[in-house]
């Protein structure tokens with residue numbers, strides 16, 4: 015039995031329940047007594063008894079015990095949402111004692127549960143024994159009682175559709191359903207600029223997303239500025255920055271557990287932004303078909319995370335200065351194409367268990383010193399080269415690219431960094447009528463126009479005009495050698 019299976023079986027055996035009982039001591043003060051029932055298992059909640067007043071913040075630890083060679087752990091924790099609010103979580107030392115880690119959470123506050131996943135990153139020895147996995151802080155906001163339940167490792171047992179419908183339900187509960195069904199027929203372009211109305215439609219990106227006037231399919235044009243906000247993209251929008259060198263989305267709290275930009279709808283498109291200083295730069299959890307293109311995803315803990323998220327296109331981005339550049343976790347058929355994945359401190363890309371059929375090619379992997387360019391779980395099978403071209407690797411280290419393991423091999427590593435030919439607008443390695451058509455459709459536009467498409471601006475001067483068509487035409491008919 016492989017280690018992963020061992021761990022999963024251990025976690026599946028674990029069932030923990032902590033009961034929080036509210037006692038009415040007087041008319042004004044409400045006390046909580048926590049009692050605990052615990053069955054044998056590897057995950058447990060400590061302490062087993064807690065007494066809190068209303069409004070009090072308290073923490074519990076989720077401990078792990080008696081495990082062998084753990085690399086990644088996922089579980090679901092639930093509570094009574096009419097009594098407790100999730101406040102924050104902190105990773106414990108169990109995994110981090112081994113080296114660098116990534117911890118992700120997805121919280122469903124209205125329904126009172128969250129998923130937590132923690133994994134080691136890079137070439138480190140696995141964790142054996144026991145310790146604290148995470149510490150989780152709640153606020154008791156009303157008298158009552160709550161069980162804290164860790165359910166068995168959910169992702170192997172529950173059909174993907176069940177999880178997906180849970181996500182949809184949460185989305186409908188949090189956001190006004192009436193607004194979602196009243197989507198307008200044709201997309202509208204909205205402008206975002208810190209100056210706000212009346213010159214511009216919105217002062218913040220989140221303000222635009224949340225507006226009842228903005229519908230699925232609409233486009234946000236984000237003017238050059240530094241937007242300090244954690245953006246939650248819960249509608250199917252296209253968000254285009256004026257220029258990635260001048261348009262920044264900066265996490266409101268640096269590298270704390272929130273993402274700079276969370277994708278929470280299908281078909282989200284993000285172009286020409288610098289996305290920085292979050293825990294995750296861009297993160298998708300159970301949402302598919304996003305496009306992240308021509309962005310700088312820099313100085314986050316994890317640059318781009320697909321966690322149970324399929325068919326995302328991550329193209330032509332600069333992914334650098336993160337701990338982990340790109341993380342694929344139980345995510346399939348994602349396309350990682352033409353990115354510069356450089357100077358990340360723990361690993362360039364890490365492909366974890368349950369991530370298959372991903373296409374990862376024409377990227378430049380340039381990591382410093384002993385930092386691996388790419389690590390892939392041997393249980394996965396992914397494609398690292400097409401059309402006789404793989405990725406550029408600044409070092410040739412067995413197990414870290416181009417030869418990761420028998421089912422993750424770049425058969426055609428490039429001998430020099432790859433950049434698209436001028437005019438290869440759609441990044442398919444050819445300049446042909448498709449590219450010219452994309453330019454022509456945006457002809458005569460600039461940033462504020464409905465038809466603006468930054469990809470059509472071949473010379474990146476903020477206008478699509480005859481110069482761009484001429485540049486593309488120069489390479490017409492050429493195929494990347």
Ligand SMILES: [Ca+2]
Nearest residue numbers: 354378432433
């Ligand atoms: Ca490149």
Ligand SMILES: [Ca+2]
Nearest residue numbers: 438440442444
């Ligand atoms: Ca092309």
Ligand SMILES: [Ca+2]
Nearest residue numbers: 471473475477
């Ligand atoms: Ca131009």
